Amino acid sequence: MAHADGFALSSPQIEVLRRHGSELAATAGTVLVEVGARSYPFMVVLEGEIAILDPSGGELARHGPSGFVGETNLLSGQTVEVSAVAATDVRYLAVERDELRRLLFENAPLGDVLLSAFMARREELQRVGGAGIEIIGPRSSEPTRRLVEFARRSRFAMTWRDTHDDPVAAAQVAGRLETELPLVRLPGGAELTAPTPGDLARALGIGRQLAAVEEVDLVIVGGGPAGLGAAVYGASEGLDTLLVEGDALGGQAGTSRRIENYLGFPAGISGADLALRAITQARKFGARTATPYKAVGLEAGDGVHVLHLEGGHRVRARAVVLATGAEYRRLPVDRIAEFEGVSVFYAAGPQEGRLCGGSDVAVIGGGNSAAQAAIWLARGGDPVSPRPCRSTSSTISPGTASPCGTAGRSPRCTGRTASWRPSRSRTGSGCRCSSCSVSSGRTRAPTGWRARSPPMRTASS
Numbered sequence: 001m002a003h004a005d006g007f008a009l010s011s012p013q014i015e016v017l018r019r020h021g022s023e024l025a026a027t028a029g030t031v032l033v034e035v036g037a038r039s040y041p042f043m044v045v046l047e048g049e050i051a052i053l054d055p056s057g058g059e060l061a062r063h064g065p066s067g068f069v070g071e072t073n074l075l076s077g078q079t080v081e082v083s084a085v086a087a088t089d090v091r092y093l094a095v096e097r098d099e100l101r102r103l104l105f106e107n108a109p110l111g112d113v114l115l116s117a118f119m120a121r122r123e124e125l126q127r128v129g130g131a132g133i134e135i136i137g138p139r140s141s142e143p144t145r146r147l148v149e150f151a152r153r154s155r156f157a158m159t160w161r162d163t164h165d166d167p168v169a170a171a172q173v174a175g176r177l178e179t180e181l182p183l184v185r186l187p188g189g190a191e192l193t194a195p196t197p198g199d200l201a202r203a204l205g206i207g208r209q210l211a212a213v214e215e216v217d218l219v220i221v222g223g224g225p226a227g228l229g230a231a232v233y234g235a236s237e238g239l240d241t242l243l244v245e246g247d248a249l250g251g252q253a254g255t256s257r258r259i260e261n262y263l264g265f266p267a268g269i270s271g272a273d274l275a276l277r278a279i280t281q282a283r284k285f286g287a288r289t290a291t292p293y294k295a296v297g298l299e300a301g302d303g304v305h306v307l308h309l310e311g312g313h314r315v316r317a318r319a320v321v322l323a324t325g326a327e328y329r330r331l332p333v334d335r336i337a338e339f340e341g342v343s344v345f346y347a348a349g350p351q352e353g354r355l356c357g358g359s360d361v362a363v364i365g366g367g368n369s370a371a372q373a374a375i376w377l378a379r380g381g382d383p384v385s386p387r388p389c390r391s392t393s394s395t396i397s398p399g400t401a402s403p404c405g406t407a408g409r410s411p412r413c414t415g416r417t418a419s420w421r422p423s424r425s426r427t428g429s430g431c432r433c434s435s436c437s438v439s440s441g442r443t444r445a446p447t448g449w450r451a452r453s454p455p456m457r458t459a460s461s
């Protein structure tokens with residue numbers, strides 16, 4: 001039987017929640033939250049037990065008195081991926097989502113407990129697999145890889161079924177044109193054909209649909225720490241603030257396992273937790289966030305600037321903050337895109353460690369991120385070869401050996417074995433490995449689309 005996850009509320013906290021919710025009862029076996037539901041109330045167990053089940057009925061956790069049901073989707077509005085069932089006769093408090101959000105803003109100690117629990121549960125959901133969306137498509141398909149990467153960065157619980165390795169999945173999409181891939185199954189069973197990241201986000205109930213033309217006081221491009229910080233300041237000063245993000249909110253920081261040097265968190269904080277807190281804080285002041293919308297052009301005007309987004313949307317704003325951060329330096333290698341997100345990763349944390357479990361991995365780079373990547377990959381059981389970068393003109397020769405699946409390793413982790421050779425290496429030796437983590441530094445995000453003339457403020461790192 002699964003156990004409670006250790007998060008519990010104190011009696012005074014339950015009393016606060018009681019004032020904002022209603023007390024309900026259910027008999028054993030009642031389904032309180034269904035997979036695929038659009039929304040559900042926050043639930044605090046007063047008596048009895050509530051079980052959390054994955055879509056196949058496997059028990060993931062069980063919450064008893066003082067325990068509670070809820071995770072990050074209570075705040076984001078994302079479609080429910082697991083069900084909650086009364087394991088015994090149960091008495092519980094139900095607090096509606098909007099009411100809970102208000103409480104989180106007003107009651108910091110309660111907010112701390114809930115946000116920590118929500119983040120830990122999201123990580124657990126991503127770790128255990130079997131819940132969430134299913135993406136079916138081959139790694140040779142760019143739209144499939146793009147969607148998988150978006151789902152990973154957005155911290156969706158997800159299973160990718162690569163049709164190159166999975167005959168059952170291949171049969172499920174047999175006869176479809178390449179343009180009809182990937183096939184995506186949502187929690188609850190609905191299917192999407194070749195969705196864009198935006199289609200997927202909106203089908204999951206997150207991601208604001210922008211009007212063709214939006215008018216705001218302040219538009220911010222980029223949802224990393226700098227952009228989210230700007231959103232908090234703008235909105236808290238009363239500006240009608242819109243933040244547009246081309247990928248997942250949180251930026252690079254959102255992928256960091258633990259940030260030790262961020263002001264105000266002496267014990268450190270995970271990047272995902274920092275991002276969730278920043279997003280919650282920005283929304284508290286009324287900032288709107290829109291993802292994924294990529295800015296592609298900016299016309300600086302006299303008093304009103306026009307930001308152009310992919311898909312033809314425009315945002316008219318009196319002020320624009322560009323917080324587009326940095327972009328990873330990529331190895332100048334033919335066909336590198338085919339391997340990115342499959343067996344070449346820019347930075348590596350626990351997720352990549354799990355994906356590459358037990359395979360040979362080369363870490364390219366010798367700085368801070370490379371060291372972090374080496375630690376996480378080695379913890380995942382991978383034999384790691386650190387390869388300090390001496391030159392940016394390294395070579396990687398993909399496709400020379402068998403898929404690592406045939407070598408008895410996780411078929412999920414890679415496409416093909418790659419060999420890597422620093423062009424000015426003294427030894428001249430290459431490295432044969434199944435995966436690469438590339439940490440060869442960053443450059444500013446591309447700015448070709450930016451305005452031709454001031455005024456604008458840039459808040460990129």
Ligand SMILES: Cc1cc2nc3c(=O)[nH]c(=O)nc-3n(C[C@H](O)[C@H](O)[C@H](O)COP(=O)(O)OP(=O)(O)OC[C@H]3O[C@@H](n4cnc5c(N)ncnc54)[C@H](O)[C@@H]3O)c2cc1C
Pocket residue numbers: 221222223224225226227244245246247248249250251252253254255256257258259260261262293294295296323324325326347348349369445459460461
């Ligand atoms: C694995 C890892 C660990 C790290 N650990 C630490 C640490 O411990 N301590 C530390 O101080 N720093 C750490 N960093 C660095 C830190 O995360 C960055 O310095 C920080 O995220 C920079 O914030 P930012 O908002 O300026 O840019 P970013 O975080 O890069 O965010 C920029 C955002 O802008 C978006 N964007 C770019 N162009 C567009 C466009 N045209 N339209 C819409 N959106 C766009 C991007 O998608 C991105 O989300 C780490 C980074 C990584 C990757």
